[in-house]
Amino acid sequence: MKTHVNRLSIPFYMSGPALAAGLKLLGQRPRMRGLHGNLHPRFVRPVPHKTVRHSIVKPTPALALAASLFALSALWVTGASATPTRAEINGLPAGLSTELLAYARACPTATSPGLMKEFANVPMVESTLTVLVSVRRPDGTSMTVPRLVTSYGVQTDINMNGPCGARENVEFGVRVLGERTTASLGRRDAGIGHQQLADRSYSIRGTLQGASHGLQKRDPIFVNVSFTQLARGVFHTIGATHENPFGNTSTVTPMLRFIKPAPLLQAPAQGVSVSTRLFITEDGRKCIGAGSTVKCFPGAALENGLLVHGGIALSISQTEFPQVSSTTSRGSHFTFKLNDDFPVGEYKIEALADDLDSIDYLVDGVPMPLNLIKWLPVSQTVQIVN
Numbered sequence: 001m002k003t004h005v006n007r008l009s010i011p012f013y014m015s016g017p018a019l020a021a022g023l024k025l026l027g028q029r030p031r032m033r034g035l036h037g038n039l040h041p042r043f044v045r046p047v048p049h050k051t052v053r054h055s056i057v058k059p060t061p062a063l064a065l066a067a068s069l070f071a072l073s074a075l076w077v078t079g080a081s082a083t084p085t086r087a088e089i090n091g092l093p094a095g096l097s098t099e100l101l102a103y104a105r106a107c108p109t110a111t112s113p114g115l116m117k118e119f120a121n122v123p124m125v126e127s128t129l130t131v132l133v134s135v136r137r138p139d140g141t142s143m144t145v146p147r148l149v150t151s152y153g154v155q156t157d158i159n160m161n162g163p164c165g166a167r168e169n170v171e172f173g174v175r176v177l178g179e180r181t182t183a184s185l186g187r188r189d190a191g192i193g194h195q196q197l198a199d200r201s202y203s204i205r206g207t208l209q210g211a212s213h214g215l216q217k218r219d220p221i222f223v224n225v226s227f228t229q230l231a232r233g234v235f236h237t238i239g240a241t242h243e244n245p246f247g248n249t250s251t252v253t254p255m256l257r258f259i260k261p262a263p264l265l266q267a268p269a270q271g272v273s274v275s276t277r278l279f280i281t282e283d284g285r286k287c288i289g290a291g292s293t294v295k296c297f298p299g300a301a302l303e304n305g306l307l308v309h310g311g312i313a314l315s316i317s318q319t320e321f322p323q324v325s326s327t328t329s330r331g332s333h334f335t336f337k338l339n340d341d342f343p344v345g346e347y348k349i350e351a352l353a354d355d356l357d358s359i360d361y362l363v364d365g366v367p368m369p370l371n372l373i374k375w376l377p378v379s380q381t382v383q384i385v386n
Contacts, residue, residue: 278314
């Protein structure tokens with residue numbers, strides 16, 4: 001009886017030279033090329049966009065014996081330190097070149113924890129899925145529409161042995177590649193959370209996106225409190241924290257928006273109209289936007305240290321975007337007064353920021369500018385009162 005085998009799975013630690021030597025010993029010519037997926041990162045070749053190919057190796061008894069022999073020898077060489085690792089990353093546009101990164105502390109000692117250093121990077125493969133989502137029409141009804149969802153993933157084995165023994169406190173990240181120039185390495189790295197399973201393998205699943213949280217108001221003694229009302233004619237300080245997986249230095253343009261629901265028949269497609277927005281530009285200017293007009297300082301004249309526009313007086317000296325809160329977060333706060341010409345009523349106050357796209361990304365191999373990640377705002381409904 002003949003047994004049909006579609007693919008001989010070769011463990012990741014069987015390097016090309018070792019396998020070739022074994023096959024030569026057994027009188028076989030090496031015919032393996034282009035394997036992808038089960039190889040150690042050193043031997044994984046990047047594959048073309050949206051293409052993953054697996055070579056088919058015709059099995060023979062001699063080849064099977066060679067595979068077993070070299071699997072055993074490789075276990076002796078590596079100390080059986082290969083750890084299965086699987087990653088799936090969402091939130092990025094299609095067509096990118098991405099890599100999964102692994103970090104660990106370099107030779108920690110009793111007196112020094114050691115620096116975190118990258119010890120592995122593996123190209124990830126893009127996949128696209130069509131899902132059905134529900135969206136709301138301007139008239140308030142819902143409809144179902146198809147949407148393409150892009151993810152990047154890889155399943156591989158990573159050698160956890162380092163120059164000082166088994167690596168500990170392993171962390172993971174995602175690298176997005178771009179155009180390399182004299183002023184830039186042409187890449188951006190983001191941290192990503194992981195879970196170590198009961199079998200000691202690693203599972204990495206996450207969505208790369210910016211997010212704001214902790215929308216709060218400072219009371220007169222500078223304690224952050226929740227709020228549901230804002231009175232006209234007095235100063236208020238409202239702040240939020242902005243999280244960016246690419247680091248706090250990549251967070252720019254913090255903004256506070258006042259969104260007033262518009263009558264259904266007068267509303268645009270989204271059913272709301274943005275009345276006024278306060279923001280800080282990348283170069284540090286403090287601005288008020290109302291409708292289609294924007295005033296910023298430096299630039300516009302101040303009235304007793306206040307920038308006045310759209311029914312709001314913004315305090316220039318007390319509106320701040322401090323440089324560092326942590327490695328990934330950065331806070332902002334705006335101090336302002338609602339003037340008597342600012343309309344009363346119900347508003348949604350929304351805090352958000354933006355990610356600094358500091359490079360041109362490789363999209364299907366071609367460098368181009370791109371808005372890499374989405375930003376999720378934090379919001380609260382308030383009443384503007386006299």
